Amino acid sequence: MLKNKKGLVLVAILLIAVLALSACTKNVENTTSTNERGYAKPESIVTAEELKGMLDDVVVVDFTEKGGKYIPGAVKIERSAIQTEVDGTPGMNISKEQFEAMMSEAGIKNDDTVVIYDGDQELWASRVWWAMKVYGHENVKLLDGGIDAWISAEYETENDAAQPEATEYKAEDANEALVATIEEVEESFDNEEMLILDTRGDKEWNAGRIPGAVQLEWTQALNEDGTFKNADELKKLYEDAGVTADKVVIPHCKSGVRATHSLFVLTELLGYENVENYDGSWLEYEKSGLEIEK
Structure with missing residues (x-):
């Protein structure tokens, strides 16, 4: 009986070790620096670890649908702010004036570096990224893996979004x-x-x-x-x-x-x-x- 118990304990220890190694390997793969993945423009994307080290130097934009857990200092932009109806077609990009108002309300200045995240595998964050590029905001990045990557890394979150002071953002004409x-x-x-x-x-x-x-x-x-x-x-x-x-x-x-x-x-x-x-x-x-x- 004692030998059987020892055998079961040994099997359990081995199983735990295998699972731990698997999790560790996956974590290393998913947190590899963006500079090491061969991307053409690695400056356009950051990992959770990279973002943690630059929080004081960027404006973080939360574009999750419901919020709830915010990266510290993140400002909230609602999805309704980035879409409008044009000639009967809904969901189109907003006008230059609407974009300026959105950026100003979010407290973003023209020379700010912006990092955007969502809770949908960066699907909606990419839409904001594109709108910013269309209207000439060059320093904008996506958080790889979004808020899930931040939470998985066990980094600090806040219950409320930041309430920034409004700015007077000036956009460029749309890049057709x-x-x-x-x-x-x-x-x-x-x-x-x-x-x-x-x-x-x-x-x-x-x-x-x-x-x-x-x-x-x-x-x-x-x-x-x-x-x-x-x-x-x-x-x-x-x-x-x-x-x-x-x-x-x-x-x-x-x-x-x-x-x-x-x-x-x-x-x-x-x-x-x-x-x-x-x-x-x-x-x-x-x-x-x-x-x-x-």
Whole structure:
């Protein structure tokens, strides 16, 4: 009986050791410095550990849906503040004036370095990132893995967002090189140098799609824990799908949110130079009268 008990104890100890080693290995992989993953622009993304060391030098923006646990000092921007209706299409990017008002209310100055996070694998954070890029705010980064990565690292959180003093933010005119129109989408039908990238899931894709588009769901760029895959993995993923840097790539989804996530991957992590978010996306295209493939 004593030998059996000792044997069970030994098995339990070995099992615990294996699990601990596995967890440790996963943690090392997910917290690898962004400079070591081969990204084209590693300055566009930070790990939780990297952010912890720069909190005093950046403005952190919380773009979670409900909040609840905030990174210390983070200011809150609501999702409604970053979307508007344009010509009957909801979910479009806000105007320059609306953007200035949003940034001013959040207490952000033109020369601030901004780090954005959400609780949705940086899906919505990428939308704010894109809007900031469109209106000329260059110093903006995403937190890899979002608030989940911060909490998993057991870093301090706060129950309330910061209440900053308002600023007088001045935006640049919209950078049209980051925005695709429905006219450009139509032009792609007969232009081999242009590619429509559908970032939606299989169900949406099978229900109807833009002619000539290729599908690569936005989640394919992520590890299981919501962090971004390394550059070599991403390069193979996109090139195998025919999404190459020699084309003008136009990502879309239903309302231009998932598309900005893929735009971030292509431009910042892989260095593609010609990527334009189709802001109207399927909500605009479906009612346009243009051809739909099935």
